Amino acid sequence: MTTEPLFQEDAYRRQAPGRVLAHTPEGGVVLDQSLFYPTGGGQPGDGGRLEWAGGALVIETTLKGEGQGEIVLVPAEGAALPPVGTEVVQHLDWGRRHAHMRVHTALHLLSVVIPLPVTGGSIGAEKGRLDFNMPEAPEDKAALEARLNEIVARDLPVTEDWITDAELEARPEMVKTMSVKPPTGAGRVRLVRIGQGEAQVDLQPCGGTHVARTGEIGRVRIGKIEKKGRQNRRVTLLLEG
Numbered sequence: 209m210t211t212e213p214l215f216q217e218d219a220y221r222r223q224a225p226g227r228v229l230a231h232t233p234e235g236g237v238v239l240d241q242s243l244f245y246p247t248g249g250g251q252p253g254d255g256g257r258l259e260w261a262g263g264a265l266v267i268e269t270t271l272k273g274e275g276q277g278e279i280v281l282v283p284a285e286g287a288a289l290p291p292v293g294t295e296v297v298q299h300l301d302w303g304r305r306h307a308h309m310r311v312h313t314a315l316h317l318l319s320v321v322i323p324l325p326v327t328g329g330s331i332g333a334e335k336g337r338l339d340f341n342m343p344e345a346p347e348d349k350a351a352l353e354a355r356l357n358e359i360v361a362r363d364l365p366v367t368e369d370w371i372t373d374a375e376l377e378a379r380p381e382m383v384k385t386m387s388v389k390p391p392t393g394a395g396r397v398r399l400v401r402i403g404q405g406e407a408q409v410d411l412q413p414c415g416g417t418h419v420a421r422t423g424e425i426g427r428v429r430i431g432k433i434e435k436k437g438r439q440n441r442r443v444t445l446l447l448e449g
Contacts, residue, residue: 259296268283399414
């Protein structure tokens with residue numbers, strides 16, 4: 209049972225119709241198309257609400273289902289679900305989504321100013337972090353932060369391209385993450401590009417949601433740099449406004 213991922217077509221869309229295809233044994237709702245991003249790649253699932261004739265419910269988070277391409281909306285515990293076949297209206301918690309978009313794009317830029325293999329990561333609404341294969345801590349954190357904010361301030365466009373699974377396999381250098389594999393298996397892989405032409409600063413596989421331009425991120429701050437094992441350092445990034 210496949211759900212059309214509307215968030216990939218337009219990360220800024222806040223409302224959309226949908227039709228209930230199924231309920232999961234755990235009490236989730238599967239729609240024919242989803243405005244809500246499912247947890248994955250370090251990015252939390254979206255929340256919001258569904259409305260239909262005679263009812264409404266709050267969606268607390270969104271997950272990937274067991275079937276290929278299936279997306280499951282997880283309501284508050286004990287909520288009455290819309291019957292299968294019901295036409296609903298999806299309302300996204302835009303504030304939460306937009307914060308995740310800003311942090312996610314900022315983390316891509318963090319991987320530019322720290323060009324080391326990424327061993328893990330996590331995205332929140334106010335901050336995020338990347339774990340790097342970094343035996344020694346950076347000598348000048350202030351310089352890294354200044355370079356990061358300089359790229360943000362250039363207001364570079366953030367766009368997407370698609371390549372086949374085979375093309376990605378032939379270009380392993382594009383994959384920065386050691387612990388999270390790119391979303392393959394559907395025959396093609398989405399690439400997120402920051403900047404264009406000679407002004408391009410980053411291009412990597414990613415299935416998450418991003419802002420349209422780096423200037424939308426706003427000023428960021430590099431927080432703690434913590435040692436996590438012999439070879440790893442965890443770098444925290446915070447939105448300042």
